[in-house]
Amino acid sequence: SYELTQPPSVSVSPGQTATITCSGDQLWDKFICWYQQKPGQSPVLVIYEHTKRPSGIPERFSGSKSGNTATLTITGTQAVDEADYYCQAWDSGKVVFGGGTKLTVL
């Protein structure tokens, strides 16, 4: 079955740039989106179509893709951004999530 690979954890200092990667076979040919999930809450879409932000998502969130790796970038990371982040793609009509990355802001 198709897999998306994310680093289990990423740490960043407040105000710095956080980058979270998501890799998978033939990812160059797939759309990627990203979700943020805080403890006890439902996931929130932060990036879709690789680079687009839904309304209400701060500009500091951006997405990109190069080859088989997609990247979520948070510029000027704030304490409120501490959360789990998941990438998501489709394969053979099924939804696939990455394993998730815990972002720690310290």
Added chain:
Amino acid sequence: EVQLVESGGGLVQPGGSLRLSCAASGFTFSSYWMHWVRQAPGKGLMWVSRVNSDGSNTIYADSVKGRLTISRDNAKNTLYLQMNSLRTEDTAVYYCGRESCSGGNCYFHHWGQGTLVTVSS
């Protein structure tokens, strides 16, 4: 405002059954494909199943195929997940999600708050 409200979770013994519901409001339910996604305690998101807008087409994750059944009642604006032959590994928060598509990309812009299913003796 789009709202998705899950219900029906609870404690069930291994081998038992449960039916989850997801009540939708604030949008034309019959126009959207709907999904179930689950999250085991302390674990990541796992996609479970999808149903098309009129309920005629469904697809499942391999790990639940044959035991979980997704369906919908467009007259009642409600999505269902019938869960049979439950296993301890089915213990999770179950979320319903509305599929939105743009430019060929489909994603979950709207999620419910989740309902907890615990499979334990």
